[in-house]
Amino acid sequence: MSTMRFLLEHPIRARKVKEAAGSKCELCGKISNTDELEVHTFIDPGEEQEMPAEELECFLLVLCPQCHEDLHELPAGCEVQQMLVGQREDSIKRRIRAILGYIPSPYTPPDSDVEAAYKDACASKFGNLI
Ligand SMILES: [Zn+2]
Numbered sequence: 001m002s003t004m005r006f007l008l009e010h011p012i013r014a015r016k017v018k019e020a021a022g023s024k025c026e027l028c029g030k031i032s033n034t035d036e037l038e039v040h041t042f043i044d045p046g047e048e049q050e051m052p053a054e055e056l057e058c059f060l061l062v063l064c065p066q067c068h069e070d071l072h073e074l075p076a077g078c079e080v081q082q083m084l085v086g087q088r089e090d091s092i093k094r095r096i097r098a099i100l101g102y103i104p105s106p107y108t109p110p111d112s113d114v115e116a117a118y119k120d121a122c123a124s125k126f127g128n129l130i
């Protein structure tokens, strides 16, 4: 199965990805109807097989048809698409990853909290030794 297992086979998911990107072209910024926007992907099919679905977020772009065509024509297309993904806002990244099948890891409290909890536990057990 290819990247498009999500995007082409599941039009609703493709639409959600476009909406997550703000329903606009990530290259020229033009706001468009999600039906008009296209999802461009750039990943080696072999690599893709071994990748968790949410990682595909780094290998797709939401583009208007004109920019999509241009990007394919552009000699520096590879660099441009990587730059665009690199500039993507974290909130958008998170949304797209969630759509692509992100399963959140179990909640781990910040280090400081763990330490405080540990100190509390020790203090109650051994007095104020630490
Ligand atoms: Zn565009």
Ligand SMILES: [Zn+2]
Pocket: 039, 040, 041, 068, 072
């Ligand atoms: Zn494309």
